[in-house]
Amino acid sequence: MDTVVDRLIRYAKVYSESDYHAGRTVTPSTDRQFDMAKLLVEELHGLGIENARYDDKCYVYATLDATPGCEQLPAIGLIAHMDTTPDMTGKDVKPQIIHYTGGDVVLNREQNIVMEAAQFPELQKFVGQELVCTDGTTLLGADDKAGIAIILQAVEELLAEKAPHGKICLGFTPDEEIGMGASFFDVSGFGADFAYTLDGGDITDYEYETFNAAKTVVTINGFSIHPGTSKDKMRNALLIAMEYNALLPALETPAHTEGYEGFFHLQEMHGKAEKATMEYIVRDHDMKRFQERKAMMDKAAEQINRRWGDGTAVVDTHDQYYNMYEVLKDHMEILELAESAMKAAGIEHPTHSPIRGGTDGSVLTYKGLLCPNLPSAGHNAHGRYEYAPVESLKTGVKTVKALVSPELVETIIGKKEG
Numbered sequence: 001m002d003t004v005v006d007r008l009i010r011y012a013k014v015y016s017e018s019d020y021h022a023g024r025t026v027t028p029s030t031d032r033q034f035d036m037a038k039l040l041v042e043e044l045h046g047l048g049i050e051n052a053r054y055d056d057k058c059y060v061y062a063t064l065d066a067t068p069g070c071e072q073l074p075a076i077g078l079i080a081h082m083d084t085t086p087d088m089t090g091k092d093v094k095p096q097i098i099h100y101t102g103g104d105v106v107l108n109r110e111q112n113i114v115m116e117a118a119q120f121p122e123l124q125k126f127v128g129q130e131l132v133c134t135d136g137t138t139l140l141g142a143d144d145k146a147g148i149a150i151i152l153q154a155v156e157e158l159l160a161e162k163a164p165h166g167k168i169c170l171g172f173t174p175d176e177e178i179g180m181g182a183s184f185f186d187v188s189g190f191g192a193d194f195a196y197t198l199d200g201g202d203i204t205d206y207e208y209e210t211f212n213a214a215k216t217v218v219t220i221n222g223f224s225i226h227p228g229t230s231k232d233k234m235r236n237a238l239l240i241a242m243e244y245n246a247l248l249p250a251l252e253t254p255a256h257t258e259g260y261e262g263f264f265h266l267q268e269m270h271g272k273a274e275k276a277t278m279e280y281i282v283r284d285h286d287m288k289r290f291q292e293r294k295a296m297m298d299k300a301a302e303q304i305n306r307r308w309g310d311g312t313a314v315v316d317t318h319d320q321y322y323n324m325y326e327v328l329k330d331h332m333e334i335l336e337l338a339e340s341a342m343k344a345a346g347i348e349h350p351t352h353s354p355i356r357g358g359t360d361g362s363v364l365t366y367k368g369l370l371c372p373n374l375p376s377a378g379h380n381a382h383g384r385y386e387y388a389p390v391e392s393l394k395t396g397v398k399t400v401k402a403l404v405s406p407e408l409v410e411t412i413i414g415k416k417e418g
């Protein structure tokens, strides 16, 4: 039998980075994500799950029928994403297992790449444990291949143990990291009554509050003319772009906020004197404040246009996802099941914290598939210091197995009628 660690290492080596600039209409954003889809479908077939398949948009689906006597239990979905973030290269990932004895972790002696304990104090929790790490030159991709590894390992073990369970629906998605992971998810074909993404950090912490999220592109139309003869004529789009940004609250950026504090994040800026564009993401857990933030960006454009003429600043905003708690608060039993499964897996005090981001589950919840997030044991996502503790990965497998155990599901959720 495989182990969850073997799986994580195997999946981490598959280059499946997504790409911000492929355009909104193309899914998947990179063809290489099909390499993960094909591998997972092959492995699911190998486990005897013949219905496993991927579609032309690179979504993988598979279903385990309920075992005899468990047909009336609700169908539970398990979802993870196959892509890794474009923010740090995920090519040629060379995972290594390091026995952590405390202090700094030398990831790469040759290149002197060290994960410093002072910078990552939570390492302290894992003294004496094995960590799956990178060689310091790439990300690990535990976000979210640890989630995939945990799900598939749990499935393999359930099948091997002939454990009873209700219907289980598996979904693996592309392009989560560019905010498109759930865009083409086939909710009705998936067939789950509710679901969980496994796409998070510390194995003791689950999540059901996400940001409300929008992307705003601000275009500044300037007027370029030879600098030698441009007095009272040139309108330098680059300078006006800086003016625009200065109208937004300077302390409401990712670098100055935490917890439930929202922000404006200038993600990219391009341009010349003639024309400049700025790409922002806007985030807030609170729906009212989220709307106010978007309105503030429009107001800033109005102000620029008063100064420089109509049409100088053009704002194009589209919402990306919403805080799933707005919907989940009426279905607290789904969160209770998550917490009980974590306790059954040996986590004494499961916690939940507001996620400062979104998940596939945010979008799916608004498409009608309630979908909070379970932890998947990855730490320091999106960078070279990403790691996953082996013990935590194993706890993740136990959590998933408990989550679908008939006793727990029937006690907390109940059986379906009819």
Ligand SMILES: [Zn+2]
Binding pocket: 081, 143, 144, 176, 199, 200
């Ligand atoms: Zn993720």
